[in-house]
Amino acid sequence: xxxxxxxxxxxxxxxxxxxxxxxxxxxxxxxxxxxxxxxxxxxxxxxxxxxxxxxxxxxxxxxxxxxxxxxxxxxxxxxxxxxxxxxxxxxxxxxxxxxxxxxxxxxxxxxxxxxxxxxxxxxxxxxxxxxxxxxxxxxxxxxxxxxxxxxxxxxxxxxxxxxxxxxxxxxxxxxxxxxxxxxxxxxxxxxxxxxxxxxxxxxxxxxxxxxxxxxxxxxxxxxxxxxxxxxxxxxxxxxxxxxxxxxxxxxxxxxxxxxxxxxxxxxxxxxxxxxxxxxxxxxxxxxxxxxxxxxxxxxxxxxxxxxxxxxxxxxxxxxxxxxxxxxxxxxxxxxxxxxxxxxxxxxxxxxxxxxxxxxxxxxxxxxxxxxxxxxxxxxxxxxxxxxxxxxxxxxxxxxxxxxxxxxxxxxxxxxxxxxxxxxxxxxxxxxxxxxxxxxxxxxxxxxxxxxxxxxxxxxxxxxxxxxxxxxxxxxxxxxxxxxxxx
Numbered sequence: 346x347x348x349x350x351x352x353x354x355x356x357x358x359x360x361x362x363x364x365x366x367x368x369x370x371x372x373x374x375x376x377x378x379x380x381x382x383x384x385x386x387x388x389x390x391x392x393x394x395x396x397x398x399x400x401x402x403x404x405x406x407x408x409x410x411x412x413x414x415x416x417x418x419x420x421x422x423x424x425x426x427x428x429x430x431x432x433x434x435x436x437x438x439x440x441x442x443x444x445x446x447x448x449x450x451x452x453x454x455x456x457x458x459x460x461x462x463x464x465x466x467x468x469x470x471x472x473x474x475x476x477x478x479x480x481x482x483x484x485x486x487x488x489x490x491x492x493x494x495x496x497x498x499x500x501x502x503x504x505x506x507x508x509x510x511x512x513x514x515x516x517x518x519x520x521x522x523x524x525x526x527x528x529x530x531x532x533x534x535x536x537x538x539x540x541x542x543x544x545x546x547x548x549x550x551x552x553x554x555x556x557x558x559x560x561x562x563x564x565x566x567x568x569x570x571x572x573x574x575x576x577x578x579x580x581x582x583x584x585x586x587x588x589x590x591x592x593x594x595x596x597x598x599x600x601x602x603x604x605x606x607x608x609x610x611x612x613x614x615x616x617x618x619x620x621x622x623x624x625x626x627x628x629x630x631x632x633x634x635x636x637x638x639x640x641x642x643x644x645x646x647x648x649x650x651x652x653x654x655x656x657x658x659x660x661x662x663x664x665x666x667x668x669x670x671x672x673x674x675x676x677x678x679x680x681x682x683x684x685x686x687x688x689x690x691x692x693x694x695x696x697x698x699x700x701x702x703x704x705x706x707x708x709x710x711x712x713x714x715x716x717x718x719x720x721x722x723x724x725x726x727x728x729x730x731x732x733x734x735x736x737x738x739x740x741x742x743x744x745x746x747x748x749x750x751x752x753x754x755x756x757x758x759x760x761x762x763x764x765x766x767x768x769x770x771x772x773x774x775x776x777x778x779x780x781x782x783x784x785x786x787x788x789x790x791x792x793x794x795x796x797x798x799x800x801x802x803x804x805x806x807x808x809x810x811x812x813x814x815x816x817x818x819x820x821x822x823x824x825x826x827x828x829x830x831x
Contacts, residue, residue: 377581380642383407387642475511478504481545488541488737489534490730491721495527498718499542503652507546510588510650524623524653524713526596526701528662528693529720532774535656539592549589551575555657556598560614568618572646573630581632583646590652597657600705616710623713625649655714663692665700690722723774728765731775732756739779743786752799759806767809785809 378387379394381404388394391404403411476484481500482493489496502523509520529535536552543550551574559565571591579586601613608614622628625648632642696719701711711717723731733740733756740756747754768777785808793799800820807813 381407385642387644390643475504475507476545481542484545485538485541488735489538490734491723491727492534492538495529495538495718495720498716499525499538499654502716503542503546506652507588521715522623522625522649522652522713523716525655525716525718526711526714527654527656527718527720528659528696528701529656530693530722530774531658532776533720533723534775535720536592536594539590539654539656543590546590549575549579549586550592551578551589552592552594555593555595555615555655556611558599558611558615560610560618563610565611568615568622569628569630572622572628572648572651573632575651576630576632576644576646583644587647587650590654592654592656594656595658596655597659597662597704601707603705612705613707616707620709620713622648623653623710625651653714659693659701659704662696662700662704665703666692666695669697669700670695690724693719694721723769725762725765725769728768728775728778729761732761732764732778739782743782746790747793747802750793752793753801754804755801756804757806760804760809763806763809789815 378389379396379402380387381391381394382401383403384391384407386404388402391406394402394404395408396402478497478500481503482496485496485500502525505520506523509522512520527535540550540552551571553571553574557566558568558570561567571593572586575589575591576583576586579589599612599615601616602609627645627647629643630646632644696717698711698717701717702708721727732738740754744754764778764781767781768775771777771780785804789802793802798819799817801816801818803816803818805813805815808815
């Protein structure tokens with residue numbers, strides 16, 4: 346190595362020692378880690394960074410490799426001066442300005458620094474601040490109609506999980522995770538229940554879909570991408586993400602494929618890859634991307650205290666349950682009939698672990714989801730309550746829209762039952778309600794702004810069934826209070 350190379354390396358070493366000293370002028374208000382400009386590793390992985398001009402950081406390994414490459418090739422650092430290389434006299438040619446590259450790392454790939462571990466008298470999550478199960482269920486009742494058993498199971502499971510997170514593991518008894526598997530028909534409120542629960546607890550929540558997950562090395566999202574989404578929801582704060590909730594929807598889509606001759610890269614192999622996530626392990630996840638192959642920083646997240654909730658509609662699971670229940674039927678005058686369960690809408694509530702295994706979920710995967718429960722099928726009365734009772738009910742949303750035009754909107758009880766009956770026929774759960782209301786509210790929302798004299802609109806059963814029209818009353822009409830409406 347030449348004397349000039351040694352002098353430059355000595356200057357960098359002295360600068361690195363200076364960086365190790367406390368710097369009172371350093372701005373750490375953002376609290377994000379430094380990322381190596383070359384290998385994209387964060388400071389927690391690569392060690393102390395070497396800062397060169399223009400706020401660019403390089404780790405020690407990359408800097409050493411750079412010196413080794415230059416020394417082995419006989420390159421003289423003194424010749425790297427642009428003035429000596431003759432570029433200044435050549436038109437339209439200039440050296441790269443590194444200051445233009447310092448902002449290339451987006452914020453979604455920046456990692457927050459971990460707080461130094463200190464002895465604290467109280468844990469990060471106060472066990473006394475966790476609401477009791479009955480308070481959690483009472484809060485869910487304000488947003489979700491029915492499903493009392495499902496709300497009770499989720500309230501107790503979440504309460505026990507965060508007691509486990511908050512408790513100090515000083516004794517010999519280690520509390521296991523209470524991951525959940527919910528089964529319910531489409532439109533019964535599985536995703537909405539989890540989203541409401543996370544909002545009430547004020548914890549980071551990641552809602553992901555299992556349909557895009559594939560085995561590592563195949564086109565699709567890696568299994569670790571579910572944790573990457575939780576990290577993004579926690580603003581790249583690893584400690585906050587390690588106490589969050591991950592809801593994996595459409596979990597039935599990763600069941601074992603039957604009668605297939607090709608490799609099952611999106612079925613059983615995905616279940617096997619998720620075992621370590623559900624049980625709790627240190628996994629390396631990409632920051633700001635869904636694939637490990639992307640040139641993004643990698644961080645280690647411990648999933649031991651992450652609550653996993655899996656949900657799915659499990660189509661044709663009712664046939665498996667009926668087949669199991671009908672095995673007990675026999676012949677005779679008082680024997681149980683084989684078609685006694687055909688009209689049972691809540692057949693999914695009789696689900697067992699054996700039924701889920703027959704559907705295509707492997708035993709190891711089911712064993713890591715110890716809490717199994719199902720949601721009720723929505724009846725016509727429940728659909729009517731969904732229309733008007735929740736805090737953000739659909740009817741209240743449209744009433745607020747018309748209030749901005751100073752018009753009152755009211756619905757007759759018979760009209761609500763007509764809407765619920767139409768939604769029941771579509772067999773898509775509560776999702777059909779808004780589509781039906783949008784259909785007959787289109788003309789009303791279009792015509793009302795034309796006339797400033799309209800004071801009230803009453804939706805009738807005849808209008809829903811397309812045998813009549815809505816009742817429109819003008820301002821100052823003495824008959825405004827004659828009809829009994831909701």
